[in-house]
Amino acid sequence: MAAADVSTVPPPGFYRFKVGQLDVTALSDGTHPFPVDSVMVGASEAQIDQALEHDFLGKPPVGSINAFLINTGKKLILVDAGAGALYGDCCGQVVQQIKAAGYSPEQVDLVLITHLHKDHVGGLASNGRAVFPNAVVRASKVDVDYWSSSAAKARAPAFLASFFDAAVASIAPYKAAGRLQVITGAGPIGDGIAAVTSPGHTPGHLSYAITSQDQTLLVIGDLIHVAALQLPHPDVTVKYDTDGAAARVSRSSVLKSAAENRYLIAAAHLSFPGVGHFRRVADTFEWVPVNYEAAATH
Ligand SMILES: [Zn+2]
DSSP, rough: OOOOOOOOOOOOOOOEHHHHHHEEEEEEEEEEEHHHHHHHHHHHHHHHHHHHHHHOOHHHHHHEEEEEEEESSSEEEEEEOOOTTTTTGGGHHHHHHHHHHOOGGGGGEEESSSSSOOHHHHEEEETTESSSTTEEEEEEEHHHHHHTHHHHHHHGGGGGGHHHHHHHHHHHHHHHHOOOEEESSSEEEETEEEEEEOSSTTTTTTEEEEEEEEEEEEEEEEEOOOOHTTOOTTTTTTTTOSSSSHHHHHHHHHHHHHHHTTTTEEEESHHHHHHHEEEEEEEEEEEOOOOOOOOOOO
């Protein structure tokens, strides 16, 4: 009776839910130890340790990389593409999870990118070829210009050099095929989706508000990296922020608005599926993960 071997079947990595009439699927690209001590800026080691302990987390805590697939009934839209091969074996599982969820990468019509960091665009290309061969890729013009600029690369800290190379390589096959389209600012971009400018983490970081019937899903990209620390201390930034002060302002304004409007949130780095609500408590926030529903197709 007790002789069953430990299963080596990977755990399921997709989670489906409804937003109005849309079918949305959260996809796990993978998880990895998040090096809080070297990455978080503006928090003491004691603060970090206390925050992790408060949320029953070890150190380093395990961080998620999530992407989101939206089926409007007319179009299949992916928001962010995961790390591809760029984070090693931990990650790069977006395509596998798209298939597990019953879709294929060829069916993806549109890929919306929150920002051009490698754990969001790495999955766009594999060996120089488009992973989503029929998709248009849309990203902020500010981010595309910045991450394609050799002058910006020269000015940026050395640890970000590989991010510039990764961004250029990831969008290259789409650009070459005329299927890279930039987003020039906030506002509607079609398909019931509005771009929300939220700069700081990268110069052109975008969030996406996706509305169907009376429900809005706000995909917030990298406005939060470590919920346990940054929700009680929203001023804490990460060393990967291009402009930490601007990132702080974006985080605070988007989170306040999301809490006030009771928007459903989809977050790239909150624990998979990264879907839930922010509750405001004075000047801090709490995360309320989504309530599970098995029959999400109705
Ligand atoms: Zn990022």
